[in-house]
Amino acid sequence: MISWLRHQKHALTAALNRLGTQPVSTLLTALAMGVAISLPSGLYLGLVNLSQVAGQLPAQPEISIFLDARISDAQKQAIGARLKQSDIAEAHFVPKDKALAMLSASQDLSDITAGLTQNPLPDAWVVQPHGTSREELARVAGELGKLPGVAETHLDSQWAERLQAILAIGRAGVWLLAGLFAIALIAISGNAIRAQVLARRDEILVSRLIGATDRYIRRPFLYLGALQGLFGGLAAIGVLAIAGGYLRVPVAHLADLYGSSFHLIRPTAIEVVSVLGLTAGFGWIGAWLSVTRALRQVEGTH
Amino acid sequence: MISFSQVTKRFPGGHEALSGVSFSVEQGELVFLTGHSGAGKSTLLKLIAAIERPTSGVVSVSGQNVGRLSRLAVPYLRRNIGLVFQDHKLLFDRSVIENVVLPLDIAGIDRRESLKRARAVIDKVGLLPREKANPVSLSGGEQQRVCIARALVSRPALLLADEPTGNLDAGYAADIMSMFRDFHQVGTTLLIATHDERAISALGGRTLHLNQGKIVEAAA
16 A cells, blocks of 8 residues: 555656656647637536526516407406416506507607508507416416407517527537547547657666566556646636636626626636546546557567 | 476577577576577576567476466566666666666655665665766666666566676676676576676586577586
């Protein structure tokens, strides 16, 4: 156990020394890894922020009820009574004259409404149901649509559903991208370690001759891969921090224009640690693959 | 300690380096292995350290069948054997003491204890003033002494030397050989491949003569 710890310490110091003696190539590898990892993690952060935007928008969906032009007064009253029931949070009536006036007030459409000889708009109710689940909304809308005198109902939650669907695609994209870049990370690490193994061929051969196990030989390279991955992760977080700083002002400006207090969310400590852990892990895997392969090649050359 | 029984080593391509070699070396013995180059001396030493495997026959070291040793067991066999190479096989990216301490690092021995032992053995080969030097700055004879220090630092019971004085002039060669005699006197088993006739007559001991892969034993 003590000698195991000693071996770990020895391998870690050796790995740190090797990184320290080649600062430029260490830096370049870390940068390559950092840029690669910053893409999926940046996309992830972007989605987290978008989800927050979606959460801040009025979540309360509305149902618009358009009434038939030939509706009777009794039917109107029946609809009004139905809208006082407990599953309706709020309902207000929009008479067709008011709807036309609102339309005329909006600049772009005043030309069109001015040319109209009669009002083509129906009377309408705008209703906010209590329940916001998709099933509940559909049920209320369906029920209201069947009332006599109702020409059409329009459930105004489609945009929210579409946004959620887009976010879901984005999340799937994050994982896909993360998977691809994990492979890239393994390849970058493996390549860097392969160069290290070749540069240390003599050391490996001599160590073998004087009784080194494969594990002993492999260990410093594994630490090297993990450290290199860790530096890559740090570089990625640096890239994201710079990008975040660069985007902060324009995002705040845009939020201001919408009258929102929205600001960019930073990654949480857990997310940062996960990124570092994963990059170190993938660096380790790349190193293992590379050094195991290289050891097998060195094998035949005694 | 070492026993060969009908050992044949044939390399891919058909060259037979050793054919039906049988001999044994007792613990504490000093044995010279002679023969012109290509007679199979290096191959014989490599078979003992499991660097090569016999094509047929049994090579046994301290009762272990070396030819059948699993890949995982080979490092532990080598830790009990000191190897001295004609070309030294030193690492030029580190100092003399770091070269010598390597086998102890590999064995997982406490660093401070390792350095103490390394320093003691470097002293024994007379290079203590140069312990911090890079081996590349040493002469051939000094490099060979570093190689010997590295072979001895883990106190192996068996020392194998392949042409240890092959590249050295007579003065250095005599130094090295007298060092071997000292180790022999403290009980180390030595098997030295050489064609340095003067050294053999100076040290005494048994001689195994190899000729075209066959052994011709001659008492010295």
